[in-house]
Amino acid sequence: MNFYINETLDFGSYRAMKKQIYTNRDFIRNELAKLSATIDEAGEPTITKEDIITNLRDNWENLSDPEKRQFLMRFIKKIVVLNEPMEGTLKGNTIITGVEFNER
Numbered sequence: 001m002n003f004y005i006n007e008t009l010d011f012g013s014y015r016a017m018k019k020q021i022y023t024n025r026d027f028i029r030n031e032l033a034k035l036s037a038t039i040d041e042a043g044e045p046t047i048t049k050e051d052i053i054t055n056l057r058d059n060w061e062n063l064s065d066p067e068k069r070q071f072l073m074r075f076i077k078k079i080v081v082l083n084e085p086m087e088g089t090l091k092g093n094t095i096i097t098g099v100e101f102n103e104r
Contacts (some may be wrong), residue, residue, distance in 0.1 A: 049101060077102045 003009035009017075056071075063071070072079075080098035 075102055076100070 003014070052075075060068070076099060078098075078100040079096060080100075082095045082097050083092040084095065085092045
């Protein structure tokens with residue numbers, strides 16, 4: 001609004017920005033409503049650890065590095081990693097052998 005008042009933004013651009021903000025707001029409200037619907041009457045989440053693991057496998061690459069770190073810090077207690085040496089290289093074949101989740 002200040003840009004419009006100070007005449008650094010024309011009215012058409014102001015209205016377009018305002019419309020986009022309202023569209024985003026409505027989208028966020030709808031997403032919040034969907035998320036709220038995933039909690040049953042008892043207040044217990046209907047999402048299981050298996051659902052989280054499956055979704056995480058499918059979408060891990062879509063997360064930014066800070067988001068990945070935040071997820072690991074919040075939900076993972078321990079990751080067991082095995083590094084099998086490979087001939088002729090300094091790096092080995094790294095395998096995750098176990099993941100322990102934080103108990104809530």
